[in-house]
Amino acid sequence: MRILAIDTALPAVSACVLDLGAADPLAVETAPMERGHAEELLPLLERVVAAAGGGFGSIGRVAVTVGPGSFTGIRIGLAAGQAIALAVKAPIVGVSTLAALAAPYVLLPYDGVVAAAIDARHGQVYVTAYGPDGRTLLSPRRVGAHEALRALGSGPLRLIGSGAPLLAEEARLAGLEAEVASRAPAPDIAFVARLGLVADPATAPARPLYLKAPDAKPLERPPQDAAAGA
Numbered sequence: 001m002r003i004l005a006i007d008t009a010l011p012a013v014s015a016c017v018l019d020l021g022a023a024d025p026l027a028v029e030t031a032p033m034e035r036g037h038a039e040e041l042l043p044l045l046e047r048v049v050a051a052a053g054g055g056f057g058s059i060g061r062v063a064v065t066v067g068p069g070s071f072t073g074i075r076i077g078l079a080a081g082q083a084i085a086l087a088v089k090a091p092i093v094g095v096s097t098l099a100a101l102a103a104p105y106v107l108l109p110y111d112g113v114v115a116a117a118i119d120a121r122h123g124q125v126y127v128t129a130y131g132p133d134g135r136t137l138l139s140p141r142r143v144g145a146h147e148a149l150r151a152l153g154s155g156p157l158r159l160i161g162s163g164a165p166l167l168a169e170e171a172r173l174a175g176l177e178a179e180v181a182s183r184a185p186a187p188d189i190a191f192v193a194r195l196g197l198v199a200d201p202a203t204a205p206a207r208p209l210y211l212k213a214p215d216a217k218p219l220e221r222p223p224q225d226a227a228a229g230a
Contacts, residue, residue: 006041062084065096119166
């Protein structure tokens with residue numbers, strides 16, 4: 001199966017074409033930008049699909065980032081992805097930007113919490129977190145940086161995304177061990193594609209993910225024996 005992945009939710013326009021089981025995309029392009037996503041997306045998609053060969057008709061699935069991120073950017077990507085999926089009669093799945101940011105680091109050995117955070121401005125972040133076994137410890141949410149750190153527990157922390165420096169500073173003030181693994185403002189589009197290949201269209205719909213700020217609660221650390229066996 002061949003998937004077309006699209007991301008316009010954050011400060012970039014990205015797309016790639018990836019074959020199931022392949023190590024690298026057949027074609028990929030990313031254009032960092034704060035504005036102008038709508039004008040850039042369609043020409044970029046045409047270039048990527050042409051470079052991959054086979055045309056749009058070779059696409060067997062479409063994946064698109066659904067947020068959190070820019071309201072307008074999310075809508076632009078979803079509209080393009082849904083139009084292409086309809087035209088080629090392929091299923092479409094939604095991929096969280098937070099999950100895609102975290103994915104490269106969740107795969108690496110780490111005896112701590114991996115957290116992806118996007119700067120939501122005004123001292124707030126969109127954040128999610130994963131344990132050493134890859135399971136979700138903190139569901140995606142929008143909270144203040146201080147509240148986010150409390151919810152992440154006692155560390156150690158590996159932080160990814162544009163919100164990582166905010167959380168790292170909170171960790172420093174609290175005396176917790178934390179490292180900023182990446183400040184990437186947008187996910188690697190290849191990981192959007194990989195997550196899209198394993199996603200179930202029934203449980204990963206292509207619709208916007210908008211987050212409100214819930215009450216933050218500290219993480220319950222996994223039992224020591226469970227963590228050791230992960």
